[in-house]
Amino acid sequence: MTHRPIGYYVHHHGAGHRARAKAIAAVIDWPVVLLGTGLDTAGIDLCDDRPLSGSFDGVDETASRPAALHYAPLDHEGVRSRVAKIAQWIATARPALLVVDVSVEVAMLARLASVTTIYVRLNGDRSDVAHLDAFRGATALLAPFHRDLEMPSTPLWIRNKSRYLPGITPTTPDHLAEDNRILVVIGRGGPPGDGPAIAQAARACPNMQWRVIGPVTATADRPANLDLAGWVNDPAQEIARAGLIIGAAGDGLVSAVLAANRPFLCIPEDRPFNEQLATAHGLGRLNAAVVLDTWPSPDQWPGLIRQAKMLPPQCRKRLHDRDGVDTAARWLAGMAAAAVQELDPVA
Structure with missing residues (x-):
């Protein structure tokens, strides 16, 4: 069987998203294609979508932005280019699933393009409309932290949809402190x-x-x-x-x-x-x-x-899983296999 790839969208703000993606891609028994800004030859390199001011907190200031989106500035060439490139890659590669780490807009785009999505859900109060819609649209949520670090206010349906996977880090060097x-x-x-x-x-x-x-x-x-x-x-x-x-x-x-x-x-x-x-x-x-x-x-x-x-x-x-990377990789490969079997049984 030829594996349809797993796409892994990597947000460019902070270093944790890319580190997580690289750790999983290094051990998973399934082809993974990274998508993100600044990847160069490491994956599908997308145009930068940040404002020209360089200030970026994930939310634009467009007054007419739909509540289901965080960042959708108007007439931004970088945004236009990256949406087209992601959609073209989806149409050509027919990915088994897309891991979104993190962007409610990319999650929405993937769902509109008929792709199974796994949304990486970070900690915090994500009860806004955009996050909730991204959570609903995803097949599953990957929470890269121990379940005991969960906010008490997180609704039960989100917890039930989450796979808690602490320990998605590179191998820890064996040094005496x-x-x-x-x-x-x-x-x-x-x-x-x-x-x-x-x-x-x-x-x-x-x-x-x-x-x-x-x-x-x-x-x-x-x-x-x-x-x-x-x-x-x-x-x-x-x-x-x-x-x-x-x-x-x-x-x-x-x-x-x-x-x-x-x-x-x-x-x-x-x-x-x-x-x-x-x-x-x-x-x-x-x-x-x-x-x-x-x-x-x-x-x-x-x-x-x-x-x-x-x-x-x-x-x-107790808050760390030393086999966290392998556990995450096995789970994502299983989710990809299930998605391919359900959507394309003859693949």
Whole structure:
């Protein structure tokens, strides 16, 4: 039997979507084609649909936009081109299913093009009309987090339609943690880290070695125990070596921290639909992280570090599935096989 491919749409805001797609594609027993912006030769490269201003939070400001859509700006050549390219690929490749990670518009396009969709449902309050319609139109929902991190307000029908698949992360390096090594992780989806504030934190803990990966603002007086590494090729290696992680509550970082089972001091950032707040509150409720509203003052750091290191490792470990990538791959391959059998029995 010739496999009709699985399409995997990768959103371009933040790094977690692509990391998840690449991890699954590397192990799945089914051909996978990635679709997204900035893929180059790694898949179907789509035109950028972001505003010329460069500011993008997933929602446009068009007054007449239908409630079932988040982002549908008028007369945008990038949007027009990517819709045409996705539709052409669907018509030519006849995919068994399309995983949408994430975009209610691409989910709607796939459904209109008669494709079985699996919608990646991130955490947060997604009770708006557009998300609910995307959830209804999908055959199933992939929730890349443990079910115990679910928001209590999530309706039962959405929970029942969700397959909870924590642990969709690259293989965790086998490193012993260096107890006095603190790693600050700044992701791609938000603003750069506050260099002077991080320098103050390092000065307040002179016996700790601080290392920052990701962008930070300039600091004129960097202490000797602070290393600003910038972007790194393999953040999982950095996380595995650290004795404590400080960062936001994006699903990519949270998954990596849980996979490495490292103490976590979590400072969620403002995101649409309260995605990071929902995850952070869940981690705090389950004693898997110390959660803060804002960056602490220098005098607070020693106590907060001790508090984070005292949290039981088992509280983090149980929220991670070390076979999460393989589990997700088997499930998606099974969904693709079922879709092909139902829609094209002679394939």
